[in-house]
Amino acid sequence: MKKRYYGKQTELALRNFPFSKNPAPIEFIFAIAEVKKAAALAHRKAGELSKEITDAIVTVCDEIERGLYNDQFITPGLQGGAGTSINMNVNEIIASRATELLSQKKKQITVHPNDHVNRSQSTNDVNPSAAKIAIIRLTKELLRCVDIAADSFHKKGMEYKSASKLARTHLQDAVPTTIGDEFFSYETTIRRNKKRIENALSFFYELNLGGTAIGNGINASLKYRQNIYKELSKIIGFKVIPSENLMSATSSQTDFYYLSQSIVCLLVDLSKIANDIRLLASGPNGGLGELQLLELQSGSSIMPGKVNPILPESVNQLYFLVSGHNLTVEHAAEASQLELGVMLPIIIDRLILSLKLASEVIENFAINCIDQITVNEKQCRLHLEKSTAYATLLSPVLGYETMSAIVKESLKTGKTIRELVIGKKLLTTKEFDDPISKLLL
Numbered sequence: 001m002k003k004r005y006y007g008k009q010t011e012l013a014l015r016n017f018p019f020s021k022n023p024a025p026i027e028f029i030f031a032i033a034e035v036k037k038a039a040a041l042a043h044r045k046a047g048e049l050s051k052e053i054t055d056a057i058v059t060v061c062d063e064i065e066r067g068l069y070n071d072q073f074i075t076p077g078l079q080g081g082a083g084t085s086i087n088m089n090v091n092e093i094i095a096s097r098a099t100e101l102l103s104q105k106k107k108q109i110t111v112h113p114n115d116h117v118n119r120s121q122s123t124n125d126v127n128p129s130a131a132k133i134a135i136i137r138l139t140k141e142l143l144r145c146v147d148i149a150a151d152s153f154h155k156k157g158m159e160y161k162s163a164s165k166l167a168r169t170h171l172q173d174a175v176p177t178t179i180g181d182e183f184f185s186y187e188t189t190i191r192r193n194k195k196r197i198e199n200a201l202s203f204f205y206e207l208n209l210g211g212t213a214i215g216n217g218i219n220a221s222l223k224y225r226q227n228i229y230k231e232l233s234k235i236i237g238f239k240v241i242p243s244e245n246l247m248s249a250t251s252s253q254t255d256f257y258y259l260s261q262s263i264v265c266l267l268v269d270l271s272k273i274a275n276d277i278r279l280l281a282s283g284p285n286g287g288l289g290e291l292q293l294l295e296l297q298s299g300s301s302i303m304p305g306k307v308n309p310i311l312p313e314s315v316n317q318l319y320f321l322v323s324g325h326n327l328t329v330e331h332a333a334e335a336s337q338l339e340l341g342v343m344l345p346i347i348i349d350r351l352i353l354s355l356k357l358a359s360e361v362i363e364n365f366a367i368n369c370i371d372q373i374t375v376n377e378k379q380c381r382l383h384l385e386k387s388t389a390y391a392t393l394l395s396p397v398l399g400y401e402t403m404s405a406i407v408k409e410s411l412k413t414g415k416t417i418r419e420l421v422i423g424k425k426l427l428t429t430k431e432f433d434d435p436i437s438k439l440l441l
Contacts, residue, residue: 042227
């Protein structure tokens with residue numbers, strides 16, 4: 001039987017929070033281990049921790065990051081106590097395993113979860129700091145996937161740069177445009193959302209580590225606070241700095257909410273685009289049929305040959321889900337009380353899940369849907385020619401009233417705008433096509 005390294009505080013947490021198996025995100029746990037490693041090294045530099053204990057803690061933290069104890073991080077993501085149980089779960093495992101390592105070296109030293117592993121720390125500065133580290137990494141992965149999606153829209157725009165089609169407003173015929181313009185607009189929309197997320201992420205490099213319980217640094221020595229950020233930055237591979245006001249950073253959780261909101265903004269736009277694609281790909285015969293999606297699986301257990309837009313639908317559902325997560329983050333951030341954001345566990349749990357799902361779904365959508373789209377240019381042209389869209393384009397040439405009369409006649413007779421304008425000799429074929437050609441350039 002595999003040895004169990006966690007202790008009493010973890011066991012109490014399991015008793016107090018006997019919820020469905022949904023442990024705290026492992027990315028968050030790994031980041032806590034990095035904080036513990038940095039803290040031990042900072043204490044060693046400050047002369048506040050022995051070399052033996054420091055080395056043992058560092059070794060265990062490295063083992064944790066290699067995934068050796070994943071099955072022992074068992075406290076649930078949903079819990080009371082601001083995440084103290086999560087912090088203690090990590091502290092206990094590190095202390096127990098570090099003591100074991102020292103014993104193997106014939107050293108009778110007991111590493112204590114609070115006195116040594118958690119020295120100069122509090123759950124209230126460890127957990128938010130570790131969460132920010134984990135979220136920075138996950139957000140960078142999301143931004144990579146956002147770039148993939150934006151690039152996919154750009155490539156598709158270039159592929160159909162000059163393919164004319166009917167634009168629609170209020171789901172009614174509007175004006176002529178091109179497939180390229182449509183996809184380039186999607187690209188720009190996605191890239192704007194990337195900027196929003198990057199701006200929100202900039203706040204995550206400011207931590208409250210060293211503030212301990214409420215941000216005023218009680219029980220954390222000056223030497224420790226001078227060293228912890230240097231050590232942590234080396235370990236995690238990017239620079240983090242202390243927040244301008246550690247008490248503010250301990251009590252306010254809106255950095256997490258700001259990022260969560262930015263992700264929702266991205267998914268609002270992506271879901272809207274997914275809806276556009278579903279509509280444009282509707283059919284194949286009874287809908288618009290302008291876009292054709294790659295057939296990925298059968299669309300029905302009863303209707304032969306039916307194909308569904310499953311990946312755009314997954315984007316829609318991602319938005320629904322993350323929007324709900326964001327509401328949870330909002331309420332949890334607002335429920336911070338006095339000096340502490342006590343609802344941090346559920347913020348971390350939901351935001352990390354949102355980031356992971358968003359990355360997975362967006363990359364899949366880009367590669368297996370957007371990149372695989374083909375355009376039925378014949379159908380696009382047919383819809384354009386049968387529409388009243390040319391009327392707007394020609395009204396500066398023939399006048400609004402003239403074109404209004406032409407539109408009414410077109411709707412009544414079924415004749416196209418082109419047929420009526422040229423048939424009435426209001427314009428030659430060349431004069432009719434000239435403004436259209438300029439638009440498509």
